[in-house]
Every structure is written in C-alpha cells, then in structure tokens.
Amino acid sequence: MSHLSAIPVLTAWERFCDEQPQGGLREFASWLLHHLDPLRQSPDLPDSEPIMKSGQRLSEAFDSEDFLAGFFIGRLGRYAKSYGKSIVAAHGFASSDEFLFLSLISRMDQPIKKEVCLANATELTTGMDILRRLVKDGLIQEMPDKRDGRAKRLSLTDHGQAMLNRIYAHFEQIPSSVLADLDEGERRQFIQTLKYLNNYLFQFYRP
Template sequence: MKYTLVKQLIELAEQYESENPENSSQNLVDFTAWLNGQLMQKKPGDTKMAGRLITPYETVESVLGKLITFLYRYARIYSKKSLENTPLITPDDFTYLAIVFSRGSMTKMEVIESHMQEKTTGMEILKRLLKNGLIEQYDDETDKRSKRLVVTQKGQQVLMGIFPSMGYVASLISGNLTTEEKMQLVYLLNKLHLFHQNIYQESRYQHPEDILKERLPDKYNT
C-alpha cells in the first residue's frame, strides 16, 4: 500500500498548523472546518448578500459586532426560558455549573477565567451556586489560599434535568444553517476567540485604540 491518502492528510495537517500557529489546541473540529474550506474552495456565505446588509453609515466590522451581539441576546432569551422553575437564575449559572461538572473540580478563579468574566461578577455567580447547594468548596491541597469547587449530588441532578432543554437551545441557536455552514462558522468564531483570548490574557486593561495599533497596525492605519 502507498498510503497516498494518509500522506495527503499529513501534508494538509502541516499546512493547517502553519497557517494557524496561534491555535494551541489544534483540535479536530477546527481542522475539519478548515479542510472543508480548502477542498470546497468556498467562501462562507454569500458576500453580495452580506454587502446589502451594510448601510452607508456602517462598516462591515460594525455590522459584524452588531450581529454577534444580537446572537448573544437571542441565546440568553432562549436560555432564560429553559431555566425557569430551576435553581439557576442566569445562563451563566448553568455554564458555571456545567464546566465544574465536566472538569471534576476547579478553583474559583479557573472557573471565572474560563468564562472571560470579571472577578466580582464571577464570585456573585459562585455564591448563588454555593448558597443553593449546587456546588461545594474545599481547600486546594497545593495552595491553601485557593478554594476548589465540585458539583454536589443536588447539582448533578439539576444538570441532568436541564441538559435536554439546553440541548434544544443549542439547536435553536444554530438555526437554519447547514452542517457545512456550521463547521465554517465554528472555525471562524474560534479564530476570533483565540485572537481575543490572547488580548484578554495579556492586554485587557489597555484602551482598544492601543490594542488595535499594536495587534492590527494595518487596520489602525486605514
């Protein structure tokens, strides 16, 4: 056997890694979306249609930001409805509880940082979960100043009851996109996420103008 297909996949994987050096996770979902774009030679979406969405008073960047904000608000509306009659008040309550459950245990700051939130906001969410008996805390063995969190039996029962409903929310949010469009969107949004995650970790307190000048000088000068 000549393993021609395997050799092609290896070459494509090397190309993907060279074009995406900032993506430390290098996961299969991102690679599949990238590979789909390479093989199909398609740009995601209809650019002519997208152009008609931009008024003379807007830019493609401002419209992109607006649409991302709208999608976030739609997701919160659907999630809040699904959380009615549960101990969880906000969608963040659900995601905090879910990530601690999936990881087994986490420190408070690990949970907060994973959600890109300020410490005060994150602590309020954790207080609610602790007060409702959905999580419990204990001293970290390596750092006595930190508290580790685990999901209680009650918290697990709440999660198991909510997962089906939140699955409907996830399906609804992805709307009428085809599987190919979903994969393309995952790839593009993750590319943006990695770009902004680096800023959040290193430059979050800088003014946006200074960040743009430093990270995207070509866009700053236009």
C-alpha cells in the same frame, strides 16, 4: 476514476481576485461559501436590521467592520440566551450565567474560582457572586487546594449534577437551534471561525 473539472474553481478565483485583490486563501474560502450558499441569499427571512434615519440598514450605514461584527455577535449572544431563559428560570437560576458556570464546572477538572470566571469571560467580582449563590444553593462545593491553601477547588454536588441533567433534557426538547438551519458543513465552519476569534481575542482580554 473520473474527476470533476477544476475550471469552475479557477474561474471563481479570478472573480474573487478582481473583487478582493488583497485577499488570500482564507478569504477566498469564505467568499466562495458566501456566493455558493443560497441560504445567505434567501429573501425569505425577515430583515431584523434596524433602519437608520438615512433610510439605510445598519450594515449599510456603518463602514466599520469591527463595529458591525461586534453588533451582530452581541445580538447572537442575546438570542442564544433567550432560547434557554425560561428553562433556567424555571429551575431557580437568577440568570443564564449561573447555568453556564454550573455547566463549565461539571466539565472542568476541579477548577479554582478564577479559572471558572476566566473560562466564561466574566468579570471577577460578578463571577464570585455567581459562585457564592451556587454554593449557597447546594449546587457546587468547595474543596481546599492541596498545593495552595488559599485557593478553593470547585466541583458539582449530586444535587447540582441532577439539576444540570434536568436542564439538559429540557434543552433537547427545544425545537429551534441557535445554529438555525445551517447544514453540517456550515456549522463546522461557523464554530471553527468562532473558535479562532475566541483564541485570537483572548490575548487582549482583561477580566
């Protein structure tokens, strides 16, 4: 069985070490994908970065990687919400968060209210308002917790499950994807990175 040469990998490693002497294998993997992936080098996509008064793009004007990560992640979140905004509104939801809460409750094991708010990283007061609306609309129901009489367990009603199924069917008809035209490997890596950031930052999150 023939094997591909490892020389290109070693050559790339040497170049990476010259550019980022403090980097490790995780950084090398990201660097390698960035340099080998033509998607990230494609000039065909419109540049949506705001231009600063210096004439620089936002990513050129700000040195803080934390700021840039927060800026772009925030924009990606708003883009993702915009894809389904008209669909959830057409089904009577006041916001996409109501749909997200409904989706989470359908997959969680009869969670209490605080667990749902925490899972969606929503401030408790706001989350409780959303849950009250879902109960009022007959989409979810409350049940006493057998171990804690003060707590209420949540589950979907038949009406709520039917509503969720209709929305899922509409989402499947959307031609575009939040993950754009990333291939399967890129999608897995991106989601893995998001999962890592979610798990890491969760320890500092205070609802």
